[in-house]
Amino acid sequence: MTQQAALRHPASLFYLDKPFDLAPELGMRPTYAQVADLVEDIAARLYASGVRSGDVVGVYKSHNADLLFLACAVARIGAVPAMLAPFLEWETVVTMMDRLRPAHFVTDLTKIGESGEHGERLRALVPSTMLVRGRAAGLTALEDAATDQRPPYHEIPRDDPALITHTSGTTGVPKMVAAARRGTQLPINMQARLARWLRYDETYAMCISFVHSRTFAALATALELGIGIAALTDADVDNVRRIFLECKPGGVEAHPNMYTHWEELADDPDGPLANVRVFMSTFDAIHPRSIRVMLGASKRRWPIYLQSYGQTETGPVTMRLYTRRNIRRADGRCVGHPFPGMTKARIRPRPGIDDGTRHGFIEATSTGLGITYVGQQELYDERRDGAWWNLQDIGYRSRWGCLHLLDREFDQTPELDSLLSAEDTVLDRLAALTEAVFVTLPGGVQPVVCTRRDEPLDREAWAAAVATLPKVANPVHIAWKHMPHTATWKVKRNVLAAGLADGTIPVLDTVRPLT
Structure with a gap:
């Protein structure tokens, strides 16, 4: 896809906040043509090093936007990239590679330097380990590989694996989804339709995990449009401000x-x-307050916010569009309607539970449904019922047919109908909070909060904010840097609960968690 985009739009720019590790000489504003040449170069080196069509290639390198184009180079050969988040620990990586058993594993000096004993375990599992830059004993150095032979093009059959990514791992070792x-084409088709409907032709900025399946769909759509692409590695407010002021993204x-x-x-005076014009987020439900603030910050006449709900296994299942008008009365638990002709959703009653509500398991069908959990077929089969996939979320459908998400199955507690709804309420009433997570500890429901730049928590304001909620414990205030989360910034609730219970997560005040 990079080659085709470069032919049509060679001078279109990528806006980077960090040079590519694969080619730092390209600087911070490489063109489509330069990136296409980089993909061809890396593909030739991989091919010369033994990667062939149909091979599975594990990719685990330092956090950088070049992860996208390393995956493109693997796919260029007809091999299957298996992308691992840079923030995974080596022990987890080796467990995942034991399930995957790839023909090749691509990494970098930084990651190898951190591997310790796990590096030896990896080499026992994978026949070939390659370094994208630099050299180390016993490893193939791609920079020493020949580049004079371009690999032949291979068309992957539509039902064959084309990409392997993994789940967020909020409840344990991430599952690898083929x-x-x-399936990879589904979100591309959806976004292409949307872009045509919106007549979108402006710079697109993304700050999302570079190994997530969603990111590859976003990249493919942006390349097709030929627009400027800002690919941010750092979500820090000051970094985002700097890049946005330069490229002025429309999306x-x-x-x-x-x-x-x-x-x-x-509130930044430079705007x-x-x-x-278009804000987007996918997979996780967003709090209504953030949508209101984003739409209010735009000076465009009709800005919109597009929220998509789904999972790695399904791709996007539903979507909801917000405007400045409808967000005023929006229910934050509503995640919208399925995509006509592409996805469907239903509610399946929970066995043995009759609580007088319409609540049940959310299940979905999707043309983008993953075809297996690599190395965990039995677990995959447990989640699948014919064409229907159990998302392991609890929710219901309104009389208008829209889907409402209440909680993950594993997070539900009798003290609150919906932890997510309670979190929406608190965040809506306390602008100083950047996170509010309700977790279940042995002593009951424990609110855990983070404040903007770790400023002190206003306890009186908190008391007023939770006055209409069922009785909950006093909040524990922690720094965001200590909040355990995934590469997509999803909070690992079980890890948070365990860290509070055993005291390994430091708190910013004297209020101790429930025991």
């Missing part, structure tokens, strides 16, 4: 929790968000 080519996509941290940009 997506068929038809922005980030993980929901990032938007909460970016709310302070709305880094002023030109944004």
